[in-house]
Amino acid sequence: MSGSPFEWIDEQARARHRAGLVRTLRPRPADSPLLDLAGNDYLGLARHPEVTEAAASAARAWGAGATGSRLVSGSTELHAELERELAEFCGFESALVFSSGYAANLAAVTALAPHGSLVVSDAGNHASLIDGCRLARGTTQVVAHADPEAVRKALGTHAGVAVVVSDTVFSVDGDAAPLTGLAAACREYGAALLVDDAHGLGVLGEGGRGAPHAVGLAGAPDVVTTVTLSKSLGSQGGAVLGPAHVIDHLVNAARTFIFDTGLAPAAVGAALAALRLLRREPERATRARAVATTLHERLTAEGLEAVRPDAAVVSVRAPSPERAVRWAADCREAGLAVGCFRPPSVPDGISRLRLTARADLTDGQLDRAVRLIIEARR
DSSP, rough: OOOOTTHHHHHHHHHHHTTTOOOOOOOOOOOOOOOSSSSSTSSTTOOOOHHHHHOOOHHHOOOOSSSSSSTTOOHHHHHOOOOOHHHHHHHHEEEEEEEEEEHHHHHHHHHHHTOEEEEEEEEEOOOOHHHHHSSSSSSEEOOTTHHHHHHHHHTOOSOEEEEEESSSSSSSTOOBBBBBHHHHHHHHHTTTEEETTTTTTTTTTTGGGHHHHHOOOTTTEEEEEEEESSSOOSSEEEEEEEEEHHHHHHHHHHHHSSSSSSOHHHHHHHHHHHHHHHHHHHHHHHHHHHHHHHHHHHHTTTTTOOOOOOOSSSEESSSHHHHHHHHHHHHHHHHHEEEEEEEEESTTTOOEEEOOOOOOOOOHHHHHHHHHHHHHHH
């Protein structure tokens, strides 16, 4: 008999060990003592009493799960309520809730890129957008990062249906896409613009209404946006927002909507409560941006190489994957959780610490975080 059919997995594992790229799960306790700058709870709402109580109340009313796909039994009145309020808040005509932001991106890209179409994708896009491009029946052309002129050149080579796909805020470095320039390029060639606002919702725009709203693109007939409910809204799930006829098309054509179990009622209730809380307390968005700016200024003043943040992500460069892992581990040992991004998760091959600026961080916690990052670097 031949060897195990999974011997290739063992070889890949050895290669990851040699390169210092092994990833491990690290379950956290409910009462973790760590100061968290690693998660994406930008507005500090994941543990807010109103949000958690809304989750519990929804579970008591509707049950622990959605019980089926949205088209069978998985759509509740709560789902419809969240879709209406999310679309209105962000300035779009209609919205459709999915079980995750990942599923929302797969749905939007694949359903809007039929056979014979062209998908123009930014080189820095999130993995969910990249996977959507891979699954779409259209042809994908990857262009230089945040470069409207490169998008314009790509669109000029195609005469049919085309869609330009980009993050609004890129998850690795926290830099913002040139949305106005991208929209201008799309309109010059009659293309659609699809943007992932996972890191913009709750942070950018008036009262946290998102990056498309901030630049006047919300509600445009040629613009579709996706969001996640698991970052600023502190819950779980995702949504696609856009013209009503586009959303109706997704209901009928998006496989990750048709064949997936609906988002659990508890997550829907939590997201709805968080959205309403953000309406009442729009200053949370301002505070998240201010914390990011302060982190950047304090760390660069100490000689660290950090990317100027456009939203709530602060990226600090590390010399190597091994040094990045050690730096993050030393921070954790000192009581601070930070993100650690390494190849292949980073498109440019540069390892870095990824810090989350949270609206609920006190000045004292901010001082402590900066001090621990600097001390761990030494």
